[in-house]
Amino acid sequence: MKKTLITIATTLGAIILVTTVTYAVGGTLTPSGTAGDDTQYSLNDIYTKLTEGTDGTEGTGAMTVPESVSASFRTLTEIYNSIPATLSIVASTTTVPVGINRATTTLTAIDADLVAGNIADGVTVFGVVGELTSGGIPQTNATSTIANDDGDIQAGVAMSYTYNGDGTVTDDVTGLVWQQDGAYMASSWSDAISYCNSLALDGGGWRLPNYRELTSVVDLGRRNPSINPIFTHMSNAYYWTSSTYLEDTSYAYYVSLASPIVGEATKSMFLYYAFCVR
Secondary structure: OEEEEEEEEEEEOOEEEEEEEEEEOOOOOOOOOOOOOOOOOOHHHHHHHHHOOOOOOOOOOOOOOOOOOOOOOOOHHHHHHOHHHOEEEEEOOOOOOOOOOHHHEEEEEOOOOOOHHHOEOOOEEOOEEOOEOOOOOEOOOOOOOOOOOHHHHOOOEOOOEEEOOOOEEEEOOOOOEEEOEOOOEEOOHHHHHHHHHHOOHHHOOOEOOOHHHHHOOOOOOOOOOOOOOOOEOOOOOEEEEEEEOOOOOOEEEEEEOOOOEEEEEEOOOOOEEOOOEO
16 A cells, blocks of 8 residues: 655646655564563664565565574563573562563572672662661770760761671771781781781782771770670780871881770880781
C-alpha cells in the first residue's frame, strides 16, 4: 500500500500543481517474542524494515529475532543477564527467569567486598545495611566524674575494629590499618621508622604512625595496656610516634600505654616500641 508523507499544493494562476510524496511500508516493527522479554532491535534491523521489500510486504530483512549474541549489538536481556557475574538473582517465591517478573525477585550479594563494613553507616546497597563510620574522631572511652566532662558527653564515634585475618586490624572509625602485633622493641627512634618502612606484612606499605594517629587508638576505658585487646603483644610501655618535638628536634613524641600519657624523649632512647600503620 501507499502512504502519503507530505502533500504540497502550489497555485500558479489557474494552474494548481499538487505534489505527493509516498513511501513503501515494509511491515510492522513489533519485536519478536512475548511481552516482558526485554527484546530490542538494532538500528540495522529498523533500517532494513523501512527500506526493503515491496508495498505491503516484508523484505528479506524481516525482523524475526534480534541481532545475534556474537554481534556487537546487545539486547537488554543480554545486558541484564550479565549481572549475575557479580550478583545472584534469587526468586523470593519460585524460580523466575532473569528479566521476567522482576518485582518478585530479590538481589543477594555474592561479591566479597559488598559487606556492611565497606558501606557507609545507614546506607543500604543490594540489601546490605552499611556499618562503616569512617571519617570521624574516635571516642576516648573515658570514665565520667562530673556532668559534661569527656566521659559524660562521649563525643566522637564509638571505637570499632575489624581483624582482617592476616595480621592486620582496620580501625572502622579512622579507616587506618594497623599492624596487629605490637611486640617490636626499637633500639632508637630511627630504628622504629626503619622497622615500619621495611615491614613486609601483607604486602608492605607500612610506616611509623604520627602523634595523632597513635593517640587515636588509646582507649582510656582500658588499662594495662590502654588499647583494645584485638591488638596483640602490646606492652605497658612507650611507643614511638614519627612526630618530632619542635622545641628540640633531637626529641620525638611517644605515647605510653601504661598510664596512658604522651611525652617526648631523645630519639636515641632505646627500649621504646614500634607499632606500624598504613
